[in-house]
Amino acid sequence: MGVSLRQDVVWLLPFFILLVTLNLRPARGQVCPQRCECVAKLKTVSCHGKRLSALPDGIPLDTKILDLSANKLRWVEHGDLISFSNVEKLDLGENMISVLEPNAFSSLQSLQSLSLRGNQLKLIPTGAFSHLSNLTSLDLSGNKLVILLDFTFQDLKSLRNLEVGDNDLVYISNKAFLGLVALRELTIERCNLTSVSSQSLSYLHNLVTLRLRYLGISTLEDQNFRKLGNLRGLEIDHWPFLEYVTPHSLQGLNLSWLSITHTNITCVPTSALRSLSHLTSLNLSFNPISVLESWSLRDLLRLKELHLVGTRLATVQPYALGGLRQIRLLNLSANNLVTLEEAAFQSVNSLETLRLDGNPLACDCRLLWILQRRKTLNFDGASPVCMTPLEVQGRSLGAFSDAALFDHFTCQKPKIRNRKLQQISAREGQVVSFVCRAEGEPTPVIFWISPQRRRITTKSSGRLTVLKEGTLEIRYAQVMDTGTYICIASNAGGNDTYFATLTVSGLPLDAALMANRTYYAGDLNDTNLNDTRVFLKFTLDLKTILISTAMGCIMFLGVVLFCFILLFVWSRGKGQHKNNFSVEYSFRKVDGPATSGGQGGARKFNMKMI
Numbered sequence: 001m002g003v004s005l006r007q008d009v010v011w012l013l014p015f016f017i018l019l020v021t022l023n024l025r026p027a028r029g030q031v032c033p034q035r036c037e038c039v040a041k042l043k044t045v046s047c048h049g050k051r052l053s054a055l056p057d058g059i060p061l062d063t064k065i066l067d068l069s070a071n072k073l074r075w076v077e078h079g080d081l082i083s084f085s086n087v088e089k090l091d092l093g094e095n096m097i098s099v100l101e102p103n104a105f106s107s108l109q110s111l112q113s114l115s116l117r118g119n120q121l122k123l124i125p126t127g128a129f130s131h132l133s134n135l136t137s138l139d140l141s142g143n144k145l146v147i148l149l150d151f152t153f154q155d156l157k158s159l160r161n162l163e164v165g166d167n168d169l170v171y172i173s174n175k176a177f178l179g180l181v182a183l184r185e186l187t188i189e190r191c192n193l194t195s196v197s198s199q200s201l202s203y204l205h206n207l208v209t210l211r212l213r214y215l216g217i218s219t220l221e222d223q224n225f226r227k228l229g230n231l232r233g234l235e236i237d238h239w240p241f242l243e244y245v246t247p248h249s250l251q252g253l254n255l256s257w258l259s260i261t262h263t264n265i266t267c268v269p270t271s272a273l274r275s276l277s278h279l280t281s282l283n284l285s286f287n288p289i290s291v292l293e294s295w296s297l298r299d300l301l302r303l304k305e306l307h308l309v310g311t312r313l314a315t316v317q318p319y320a321l322g323g324l325r326q327i328r329l330l331n332l333s334a335n336n337l338v339t340l341e342e343a344a345f346q347s348v349n350s351l352e353t354l355r356l357d358g359n360p361l362a363c364d365c366r367l368l369w370i371l372q373r374r375k376t377l378n379f380d381g382a383s384p385v386c387m388t389p390l391e392v393q394g395r396s397l398g399a400f401s402d403a404a405l406f407d408h409f410t411c412q413k414p415k416i417r418n419r420k421l422q423q424i425s426a427r428e429g430q431v432v433s434f435v436c437r438a439e440g441e442p443t444p445v446i447f448w449i450s451p452q453r454r455r456i457t458t459k460s461s462g463r464l465t466v467l468k469e470g471t472l473e474i475r476y477a478q479v480m481d482t483g484t485y486i487c488i489a490s491n492a493g494g495n496d497t498y499f500a501t502l503t504v505s506g507l508p509l510d511a512a513l514m515a516n517r518t519y520y521a522g523d524l525n526d527t528n529l530n531d532t533r534v535f536l537k538f539t540l541d542l543k544t545i546l547i548s549t550a551m552g553c554i555m556f557l558g559v560v561l562f563c564f565i566l567l568f569v570w571s572r573g574k575g576q577h578k579n580n581f582s583v584e585y586s587f588r589k590v591d592g593p594a595t596s597g598g599q600g601g602a603r604k605f606n607m608k609m610i
């Protein structure tokens, strides 16, 4: 019985206290300004929304929390607040204050939190916040500040949180933030700033989070955030004029999260990210990034989360996520992806959560890896949905049964059509083309390998290029172009190869073409040649290798035989009987047009006639 009685008492206790406090106020004769509400126990005075145009009389001197928000106060003078040295929290938000006097708050030595949000302040005079060494939070957002002057905050050595958003700021003076040694969070948003200089930020040694939102800034300086060595999170959001993140702009930072969203950047800022080896989360959502290139995040060794939502992403290249051994969450929701191949990852084993919904996915063998993991992979409540082929349109990847797997998620190996041997003899200067068409599902990619084992693709520029439908075009053929060309058609289902040979003889067509050749010599020094100089990685099937080797051998033997016959005829004709010959054989280096300048090496062959 006794126990249950005590429980009842405990239940009633809060009501009891409330009653006592309500009764005590008038009883003790505590003062409270007219129209305001006071809670004496908490030393709180609230005059929110009372149309006050001046500080009301009768505020108790020991007040700790003073709320004067949403009134019609126009200014704050030193004298107004002189007797409230106990106030810890002062809210002057949503008033009409346009003028602050120097030392306006200097008597409030216990002040920890001050809000001046939503007033009409245009300028903060130096000294307005002097002596507020215990202030930890200051809100100046929603005013009409145009400039932050040097030394504005110099006494605020305990300030941890500063809001200066939603002003008309056009300039932050270099020393404006001097003295803010304890500041941990800073938000600057919706201002007319065109830069946030590294000099002004350099005083914020202990800043942990910096948010820069809705700004018209178009470039970041080199080392824009230097000296912010303790910064862990940086948010750059809604910068419509930012098109490029310069390589050294993030240098000096050691971030654990970075968010660059709603800007106009069109590619992943690989070189800027290079120094951020402790980054664990990267958000690049809502930027017009259509291609995620190979190894573009390679230096982010510790990255666990990558968000690329709504970026119009259409291609994720092989090894796009190369280097990210710890990636756990990948959010590619709402993009233009047709597929996401396993080859994009360093390893998919670390992946736990994948969002691929809102993409026009083709459910072929390239997505098989997701299907195989559909029971363990977390789709975050939004399973990817097939767009093609028609039979499975609209079906969610999570909903396929094991039996249905290999009926749908298949690819058709490329097959090169019309395999007739193409052998072309051309004269120097002519345009030569070799056809290579292939079919397969998904549509095969076609590229060619030159006799020098260079890879020629539709992106190659210079004399040798591959046209859209797979045709190899060699403009202004040169003798060194002679040899066997291999066409490779490749898709996720496999690849098919095919070869063609070209012989170019050294006689130019006419002088006019010679002129055109010199004109095109510009191609030869071509810096773009570099990207075609990719080492041949493909394991060609044996047949192709044998045949191309054979072709090469036959041609070589032919030339040698021809030389021998010439020599023989010549020696007979001259009737000479020496049996030692010194033949000088000059040949061109084989690494391409770049060295066609003609300084081919000369070798000597000594032969004995028998």
Ligand SMILES: *[C@@H]1O[C@H](CO)[C@@H](O)[C@H](O)[C@H]1NC(C)=O
Pocket (backbone or CB within 6 Å): 109, 110, 133, 134
């Ligand atoms: C600041 O706060 C500390 C305790 O938090 C207090 O001891 C000190 O007196 C305060 N400083 C002023 C100027 O009130």
Ligand SMILES: *[C@@H]1O[C@H](CO)[C@@H](O)[C@H](O)[C@H]1NC(C)=O
Pocket (backbone or CB within 6 Å): 146, 168, 169, 170, 191, 192
């Ligand atoms: C800031 O930009 C807004 C919108 O573009 C404009 O209305 C305002 O006048 C600008 N303020 C200043 C101080 O330039």
Ligand SMILES: *[C@@H]1O[C@H](CO)[C@@H](O)[C@H](O)[C@H]1NC(C)=O
Pocket (backbone or CB within 6 Å): 240, 241, 264
């Ligand atoms: C963003 O970039 C596109 C193309 O690069 C350009 O047309 C557009 O004007 C840019 N937007 C802004 C706000 O600069």
Ligand SMILES: *[C@@H]1O[C@H](CO)[C@@H](O)[C@H](O)[C@H]1NC(C)=O
Pocket (backbone or CB within 6 Å): 254, 255, 256, 278
């Ligand atoms: C960078 O930050 C990580 C924690 O996120 C810390 O372990 C590491 O020591 C820091 N590196 C430097 C150079 O400050």
Ligand SMILES: *[C@@H]1O[C@H](CO)[C@@H](O)[C@H](O)[C@H]1NC(C)=O
Pocket (backbone or CB within 6 Å): 237, 259, 261, 262, 283, 284, 285, 286, 307
């Ligand atoms: C990434 O940025 C977008 C746009 O600012 C935001 O909506 C989203 O919540 C962010 N994602 C994460 C995980 O922070």
Ligand SMILES: *[C@@H]1O[C@H](CO)[C@@H](O)[C@H](O)[C@H]1NC(C)=O
Pocket (backbone or CB within 6 Å): 309, 329, 331, 333, 353, 355, 380
């Ligand atoms: C992925 O992005 C979508 C769209 O912004 C968002 O709703 C979702 O919460 C994100 N999921 C994760 C796990 O970040």
Ligand SMILES: *[C@@H]1O[C@H](CO)[C@@H](O)[C@H](O)[C@H]1NC(C)=O
Pocket (backbone or CB within 6 Å): 490, 491, 494, 495, 538, 539
């Ligand atoms: C081409 O096929 C061979 C053997 O079938 C395979 O080893 C090679 O990786 C394939 N290459 C591509 C690009 O698919």
Ligand SMILES: *[C@@H]1O[C@H](CO)[C@@H](O)[C@H](O)[C@H]1NC(C)=O
Pocket (backbone or CB within 6 Å): 512, 513, 516
């Ligand atoms: C030389 O090249 C120009 C432009 O590339 C072309 O118009 C012209 O017909 C060429 N001359 C000959 C003889 O091929």
Ligand SMILES: *[C@@H]1O[C@H](CO)[C@@H](O)[C@H](O)[C@H]1NC(C)=O
Pocket (backbone or CB within 6 Å): 522, 525, 526, 527
């Ligand atoms: C090489 O080509 C570039 C442009 O492609 C040109 O600016 C440069 O002058 C060329 N150099 C020589 C040596 O022809």
Ligand SMILES: *[C@@H]1O[C@H](CO)[C@@H](O)[C@H](O)[C@H]1NC(C)=O
Pocket (backbone or CB within 6 Å): 527, 530
């Ligand atoms: C071409 O490649 C070589 C080595 O791969 C490199 O040293 C050189 O800088 C590259 N040149 C250009 C213009 O990219």
